Amino acid sequence: MRNLLSQKKDYYAGGLMVLIGIGAVLEARHYSLGTLFHMGPGFFPIILGVTMTCVGILIALVAATSQATADDQLHIPKPEWRAWACILAGPVLFIILGNYGGLIPATFACVFVSALGDKDSTLVSALLLAVGITLFGVLLFSYILQVSMPMWRWGSL
Amino acid sequence: MALGVPVIYSALTDLWYGFGVALEPHNILWCFVGVLIGNIVGVLPGMGVLATISILLPLTFGMKPVGAILMLAGVFYGAQYGGAICSILLNLPCHPPHAVTCLDGYPMTKQGRGGVALGITVIASFVGASWGITEMTFLAPVLVQVALKFGPAEVCSLMLLGLLAGSTLARGSPIKGVAMTVFGLLLGIVGADIETGTPRFAFGMTELDDGVEIVALALGLFGIAEFMNTVNQTAPIDTKYTNVRLRDMWPSRADFKQAFFPMWRGTVIGSLCALIPGTGPTIASFVSYAVEKKVSKTPERFGTGAIEGVACPEASTHSSVQGDFIPTMSLGIPGDAVMALLLGALTIQGIVPGPQLISQHPDVFWGLVASFWVGNIMLVILNVPMIGLWVKLLTIPYRYLYPSALFFICIGVYSTNNDMFQVGETIIIGIFGYILLQLGFHPAPILLGFVLGPRFEENFRRAMLISRGDLLVFLERPISAFFVFLCLVLIIAQIYVRVRAGNGQKTEAVPRPAE
Numbered sequence: 024m025r026n027l028l029s030q031k032k033d034y035y036a037g038g039l040m041v042l043i044g045i046g047a048v049l050e051a052r053h054y055s056l057g058t059l060f061h062m063g064p065g066f067f068p069i070i071l072g073v074t075m076t077c078v079g080i081l082i083a084l085v086a087a088t089s090q091a092t093a094d095d096q097l098h099i100p101k102p103e104w105r106a107w108a109c110i111l112a113g114p115v116l117f118i119i120l121g122n123y124g125g126l127i128p129a130t131f132a133c134v135f136v137s138a139l140g141d142k143d144s145t146l147v148s149a150l151l152l153a154v155g156i157t158l159f160g161v162l163l164f165s166y167i168l169q170v171s172m173p174m175w176r177w178g179s180l
Numbered sequence: 181m182a183l184g185v186p187v188i189y190s191a192l193t194d195l196w197y198g199f200g201v202a203l204e205p206h207n208i209l210w211c212f213v214g215v216l217i218g219n220i221v222g223v224l225p226g227m228g229v230l231a232t233i234s235i236l237l238p239l240t241f242g243m244k245p246v247g248a249i250l251m252l253a254g255v256f257y258g259a260q261y262g263g264a265i266c267s268i269l270l271n272l273p274c275h276p277p278h279a280v281t282c283l284d285g286y287p288m289t290k291q292g293r294g295g296v297a298l299g300i301t302v303i304a305s306f307v308g309a310s311w312g313i314t315e316m317t318f319l320a321p322v323l324v325q326v327a328l329k330f331g332p333a334e335v336c337s338l339m340l341l342g343l344l345a346g347s348t349l350a351r352g353s354p355i356k357g358v359a360m361t362v363f364g365l366l367l368g369i370v371g372a373d374i375e376t377g378t379p380r381f382a383f384g385m386t387e388l389d390d391g392v393e394i395v396a397l398a399l400g401l402f403g404i405a406e407f408m409n410t411v412n413q414t415a416p417i418d419t420k421y422t423n424v425r426l427r428d429m430w431p432s433r434a435d436f437k438q439a440f441f442p443m444w445r446g447t448v449i450g451s452l453c454a455l456i457p458g459t460g461p462t463i464a465s466f467v468s469y470a471v472e473k474k475v476s477k478t479p480e481r482f483g484t485g486a487i488e489g490v491a492c493p494e495a496s497t498h499s500s501v502q503g504d505f506i507p508t509m510s511l512g513i514p515g516d517a518v519m520a521l522l523l524g525a526l527t528i529q530g531i532v533p534g535p536q537l538i539s540q541h542p543d544v545f546w547g548l549v550a551s552f553w554v555g556n557i558m559l560v561i562l563n564v565p566m567i568g569l570w571v572k573l574l575t576i577p578y579r580y581l582y583p584s585a586l587f588f589i590c591i592g593v594y595s596t597n598n599d600m601f602q603v604g605e606t607i608i609i610g611i612f613g614y615i616l617l618q619l620g621f622h623p624a625p626i627l628l629g630f631v632l633g634p635r636f637e638e639n640f641r642r643a644m645l646i647s648r649g650d651l652l653v654f655l656e657r658p659i660s661a662f663f664v665f666l667c668l669v670l671i672i673a674q675i676y677v678r679v680r681a682g683n684g685q686k687t688e689a690v691p692r693p694a695e
Contacts, residue, residue, distance in 0.1 A: 036619040040359045047366055047381075054378055060649030064373035064380055067637045071366050078359045085355060106411040110404065113583065114607050117590040118600045126591075133590055134583045141579035142412050148579070156584050160591065168239060170595045 033086030040079030047072030109140030125175040126165060130157045191318050198546025201246060202554050207547065210247040214254020215555045219562055221255065222262020223573045225274040226410055226581055229259045230627075233521050234398035235588045237528070238596045245529040246543050250551045252525055256518050257309065257501050257552070260461070261559045264301045264494055265570055269294055269421055277461035277497045280469045284482060284489030289421045291485050295428025295567075296435055300487055301494045302563050303431070304443045306556060308495035311447045312454065312502025313552045320510040320538065320545075327511050327535035332643035333653050337663035339636045342513040344667050345457040347625040350516070354674050356621050364629020365636070367392050374638060387601040394524040395596050396606040397630060399589045401623040402517075404610025407582045409617050414578045424571055429564065431487070439491035442472050450496035454503025460516040461500040468496035502552060509545055511535060513632070517624035520631040527631075 048069055057063025113133040120129035135153035138144050164170040201207060221232045233252050240248035263275030264285070271286040273279030281301070288297040330338070343365075347357035370381040371391030382388040431439070446468040453464035472492040473482045482489050507513045512533035514520040523533045531541055538545045563570070593602045613623055647653035655661045 032620055036356065036359075036621065039615075039619065040363075043363065043366070050381060050383075054373075054380060055376075058649060059644055059651065062641045062644060064376050064378040067640065068366070068369050068380060071362055071369070075359065075362045075366065078355060078362060082353075082355050082359065103408075103412050107408050110407050110411060110582070110586065111607060111611070113586045114404070114590050114603055117587070117594075118603050121590075121594065121603075122600055130587055130591075134587050137586045138579060138583035140411055141582075143577065144579045149583075152580055152583060156587055160587060164591055164595075168595075170591065171598050172594070 034083050037079045037081070037083030037086065040082060041076050042079075044072045044075030044077075044079055047075060103140075106140035106142075109137050113137030121172060123176075126170075126172045127157060127161060127174050129172075130160045187322060188318065191321055194321070194542065194546050195317055195550060197542065198548075198550035199553075201543045201547035202250065202550035207247055207250055207551065208554065210243070210251040211254050211551045211555050212558055214251035215258035215261075215559050216562065218255035218258020218260075219262040219559065219570070220573065222259035222275060223265050223570045224262075224576060224581060225266055225270065225272050225574065226414060226578050227585065228402050228406060229256055229275075230398060230402040230517055230521065230624075231406065231585065231589070232259070233518065233525075234395050234402065235585070235592045237395050237398075237521070237525055238592045240525065241528065241596070245526070245531055245541070246547045248525060248529060249522065249544055249548055250555075252522055253505070253548060254551070254555050256522070257498070257555065258559055260497055260501050261302070261305055261563055262570065264305070265298065265567075266574065268297045268301065268490070269424065269571065270574060277465050277501075278494075279462075280465045280493045281490055283469070284484070284486050287483065287485035288487070288490065293485065294421055295424045296431050296487070297490050298424060298567060299429035299564075300431050300435065300439050300491050302429075302560055303436075304439065304446065304491040304495040305498040306560055307443050308447045308450055308498030308500075309502050309552070309556045312451055312499040313549060313556075315451050315454075315499075315503055316506050316509075316552075317549055320506050320549075323506065323510045324535045324538050330535070330659070331657070332639040332646060333657050333660045334663070336636065336639045336643050337654055337660040337667070338511065338513060339632055339639070341663045341667050341670075342457040342507070342515075343625075343629060343632060343636070344670055345459070346515065346628045348670060348674050349456070349459050349463065350622065350624060352622040353620070354678075357625050360616075360621055360623060360625040361629040364626035364631075365633040366629075367397065367626065368630045368633025369637070374634070375641070387599070391634075392609075392630070393593070393596055393602050393605065394521070394528075394627075394630065396593050396602045397609055398517075398521055398627060399593055400606045400609025401613040401626060403585065403589045404606060405613030405617055405623070407586065408610070408614045410578070411582065424567055426565055426567060429567065435487050439487045442488040442492035443495045445472060445475070446492035446495035447499045450499030450501075451503045453496070454500040454506060454515070457507055457513060457515045459500075460504055460518075461497040464496045464500035465493035469493045505548070505552075508533070509537060509548065512537070512635070514628060517627040520627045523631050 051065045051068035051072060054065030055063035056065045113136050116136055117129045117133040120132050131153050134156045135149050138149035138152050161174060165174055202211065217232065221227045221229060233255050236252060236255065240252065260277065263278040264281055266272050266274050267278040267281040268285030269289055271282050273282050285297045288294060343361050347361040348354035350357055370388055372379050372389050379389050449468040449471060450464040453459040453467065469489060469492060472488055473479050476488065504515050504519055507515055508519040508523060514523050526533050531537065531544060589606065590603055593606050594600060596602060616623055643653060654664055
């Protein structure tokens with residue numbers, strides 16, 4: 024039962040590794056190579072890049088020669104777009120509000136938005152969690168650990 | 181190397197000195213904080229040891245090295261005590277080393293003997309841990325005496341062996357493990373070259389001149405990527421059996437008798453696994469369960485609530501967890517991702533890992549060994565009378581956990597350099613880590629390669645400089661040749677196993693841990 028589609032996962036996996044390997048070699052070409060005796064900064068990266076490319080090809084080859092099992096298939100679980108977006112939006116908001124608003128708004132936004140990603144969360148539960156973590160976070164990081172981020176700052180960096 | 185009475189004597193005096201360090205009030209406090217946090221994290225389904233240690237890492241920058249390492253190590257072995265609770269009472273293999281404990285732990289719970297299972301776990305854990313610590317006390321100094329004679333060529337081949345074992349013996353496909361290790365080595369290159377100062381793989385970003393931040397890397401891979409993978413995938417928690425009280429925990433005399441020898445067999449297997457780089461506690465627990473089933477006169481009882489099936493893997497896990505520290509602290513070669521992270525923590529504190537660590541920083545090494553005793557005793561005390569509290573923690577839903585953890589990740593990464601760039605780095609690594617997870621890669625070897633990479637390159641370049649560019653130096657020096665030989669054996673064994681298993685179809689009778 025050799026079906027190309029059912030083994031896609033390892034082809035993608037190998038392909039990604041080949042891409043990374045070739046990318047590393049292409050970038051490392053710009054550094055001086057040196058000799059085996061006196062290695063330059065480019066020597067080790069090129070060895071790694073070549074190794075990576077070979078390993079990537081090997082992954083794909085092994086996938087091509089082995090029988091497919093259910094485990095090998097690229098199965099993307101039902102995309103959790105909302106959850107993923109919320110989880111990534113949390114830290115992004117933390118960066119933006121941390122730079123332009125201060126620790127309190129950054130913490131609140133980060134926790135509140137990322138909490139909305141869970142399908143069991145409600146506005147109220149996310150709100151309560153965000154308030155609680157903000158209070159705790161400010162107490163711990165501003166007062167006790169003295170992280171150098173003002174609690175409030177508006178507009179400027 | 182002179183084995184015998186003098187070694188034992190000096191190890192004992194050094195350990196005595198270590199207790200002096202570990203029992204200083206602030207060090208006791210840090211050790212307690214570490215094991216407490218570890219225990220909590222271990223109980224909470226869906227929180228990982230790696231993520232927790234990485235979050236705590238930036239907070240330790242201001243601390244003294246001894247306190248920092250005691251606390252971070254405490255999180256690691258503390259989590260092992262907590263992790264078993266989740267497996268036994270909920271049948272959730274949320275911590276890989278305890279996945280195998282589900283097999284007999286949960287049936288025991290269903291029979292109303294969950295308390296006994298937890299009780300025997302605590303006893304087995306302590307036995308296993310004690311053995312692991314004893315092994316470290318006497319073995320590490322001997323290993324160091326050998327390792328101090330190593331030149332760059334030996335260090336290099338030893339690292340190669342460590343990396344190869346770390347990537348091929350861990351869970352998942354060996355080739356993919358190698359790919360992840362090489363990827364980690366590549367990430368380790370990012371930043372200014374040690375000899376010429378040329379920025380490498382920085383792509384014009386000056387923030388990357390100091391390299392990828394280890395905290396950002398670990399939290400991206402084991403924090404953000406993990407959350408993306410787990411969110412909305414968690415099974416509802418069944419609290420039907422979680423009502424365990426202290427008086428349910430004492431094993432009867434018959435239970436104890438049944439569990440006694442399995443406990444010791446597990447301990448020995450665990451301590452052996454700890455010495456092979458790459459085979460950490462997870463492998464140890466799986467192997468010891470399989471061995472116990474084979475040795476048993478009544479193998480059919482396994483899987484239906486046999487107490488041996490709980491005692492053996494748990495003892496094995498703990499003896500291997502403590503033994504894991506031996507190659508890490510004495511040779512500077514981490515066996516798994518957690519150890520890689522601890523080595524990173526040492527480096528940040530300005531301590532160079534390697535065989536010279538024990539003589540240059542005896543307070544760190546012997547303080548750590550002594551704190552293992554202190555910490556393990558604390559954990560037994562924490563786990564027996566307070567079991568009710570830990571069981572309550574099981575019911576905290578994931579929707580409260582991950583947003584809180586995300587905040588700790590952000591502030592933790594930010595505070596490493598007071599730089600938001602690192603937070604952005606973490607997000608990017610997180611997205612990439614999620615893609616890797618979906619493609620069937622286990623990201624743990626990345627950390628191994630990342631931590632060892634710079635030292636590997638340095639020693640490789642130095643070895644080549646000394647040998648005037650002759651690659652044969654790795655085979656001409658006997659110790660180095662031995663390590664290279666072991667590497668070859670490892671590769672050939674992997675290929676052999678794969679060919680024999682009929683094109684790599686592995687059937688695992690054990691629930692796969694949801695990492």
